[in-house]
Amino acid sequence: MHRVNRTGQDGERFLGAVDAVVRAQMCSGCGLCAAMDPRLRMREVNGFQRPVRVTDEPLPPARDRELARQFHAACPGVQVRAQRPAGSHRDATLGPVQGLWAAHATDPATRFRGSSGGVLTALNTFLLAEGEATSVLGARADAADPRRTVPVTIMSREQALQAAGSRYGPTATLSAQAAPLRADQAVTGKPCEASALRAHARAAGTDAPVILSFFCAGTPQQGATDALVEELGLPEGAPLEDLWYRGRGWPGEFTAVARDGRRVRTGYSASWGAALGPTVQWRCRVCADGVGESADISAGDYWELDAQGDPDFAERPGRSVLVARTARGRDIVLRAAAAGVIALEPVSARSAVARQPYQSARRRLLLGRLLGTRLLVGRVPSYRGFGLLGSALRAPRATWRELRGTITRIRDRRRRGFRS
Numbered sequence: 001m002h003r004v005n006r007t008g009q010d011g012e013r014f015l016g017a018v019d020a021v022v023r024a025q026m027c028s029g030c031g032l033c034a035a036m037d038p039r040l041r042m043r044e045v046n047g048f049q050r051p052v053r054v055t056d057e058p059l060p061p062a063r064d065r066e067l068a069r070q071f072h073a074a075c076p077g078v079q080v081r082a083q084r085p086a087g088s089h090r091d092a093t094l095g096p097v098q099g100l101w102a103a104h105a106t107d108p109a110t111r112f113r114g115s116s117g118g119v120l121t122a123l124n125t126f127l128l129a130e131g132e133a134t135s136v137l138g139a140r141a142d143a144a145d146p147r148r149t150v151p152v153t154i155m156s157r158e159q160a161l162q163a164a165g166s167r168y169g170p171t172a173t174l175s176a177q178a179a180p181l182r183a184d185q186a187v188t189g190k191p192c193e194a195s196a197l198r199a200h201a202r203a204a205g206t207d208a209p210v211i212l213s214f215f216c217a218g219t220p221q222q223g224a225t226d227a228l229v230e231e232l233g234l235p236e237g238a239p240l241e242d243l244w245y246r247g248r249g250w251p252g253e254f255t256a257v258a259r260d261g262r263r264v265r266t267g268y269s270a271s272w273g274a275a276l277g278p279t280v281q282w283r284c285r286v287c288a289d290g291v292g293e294s295a296d297i298s299a300g301d302y303w304e305l306d307a308q309g310d311p312d313f314a315e316r317p318g319r320s321v322l323v324a325r326t327a328r329g330r331d332i333v334l335r336a337a338a339a340g341v342i343a344l345e346p347v348s349a350r351s352a353v354a355r356q357p358y359q360s361a362r363r364r365l366l367l368g369r370l371l372g373t374r375l376l377v378g379r380v381p382s383y384r385g386f387g388l389l390g391s392a393l394r395a396p397r398a399t400w401r402e403l404r405g406t407i408t409r410i411r412d413r414r415r416r417g418f419r420s
Contacts, residue, residue: 013068018051024379026077028192028283029219031172032200033075035179036067042172047221048281049172074200076192077283082385083293085326091349092387093360095293099324099333100352101344102302113164115246116301117318119342120188120212121164123297125157126336133186133210138163139171146243147225151176165247168276169225183207190216191292198294213292215300217358218284220276228275229256232264245271250318268313286373288366288383290359296329303355311355321352367392368399372406
């Protein structure tokens, strides 16, 4: 049983608040609650990371009330606030912008290893080398079972390279260290993790660490990775030496390497589009921020476009759209470029958005999806400042179709036994 708190008794407001988010299927699996309270651990439940209570030890009432207050302010399953850092302008799809470029790592190994030009890996290395971060919290393949993804604390360029590349599986990055994180650290995490971290620092009255994020389409179920490896020809449970989803090229191929030397692979469209993407947890399907608005810096694929204006997934040297959102983020990007760590080419918001059609569409249609979810599930996160109502009013028919389609999809998922 993975329910965090079943008693509802006085003195357990925090655990009750966590449990309410999990039961409503609005948990993103970021791990913030487990970082806040050692009575919780993140565990795999129905293929996703969820908080599980591991001890019955109570908290003093005052501490319990304070944790509950911080949780309500920061949990992305409760609320997410659009950021408006001083000096930024707001784009309807990209969020706050203080600088916008097509970018890539100048080091060939870093550029090759990363999912889209290695720019976040290069920035992590730069922050460590300059002494601006004592460590970087991120994620990488589990050494014992590379099918799984685990949080990691990065201390060197070598460790940053080992963690390079997208991980399309559940991981609770923030659970790896007690909250709040120190201001001399850095974090590279999903948009929900960036939001949780920024909001928690504000609620706790501390300075946030440097936050880097990436464009995200959601967290697939762990079983999707396991099934894809088996479908490609490796037996269920076969010991793996390595597994990567992307990178080692752009976009790179989903690749699993068995310890006996056997290797299986498939392209990005087949892996993400056909196998992994359809299993994304429902909280991700009602997410208002897939572009890391709460980060100092975020990056996504700067796809080349085909003759029809659609993203072209042919292999080529990787490039990212790189967004500086805060003055601190812009300063880091410009100094890294001056040091020769990354290469920058200024681009327009229109060009960047054209290369991210999924992110544009999700914002435009999200209100219909939220309304459908609210009707059937009963609870959705509160989103303020994202302009969702205005987007819906500009496309009323599409919003109505999305509402009806959402209701159909939720009912279908329930028939098939999906609960997350």
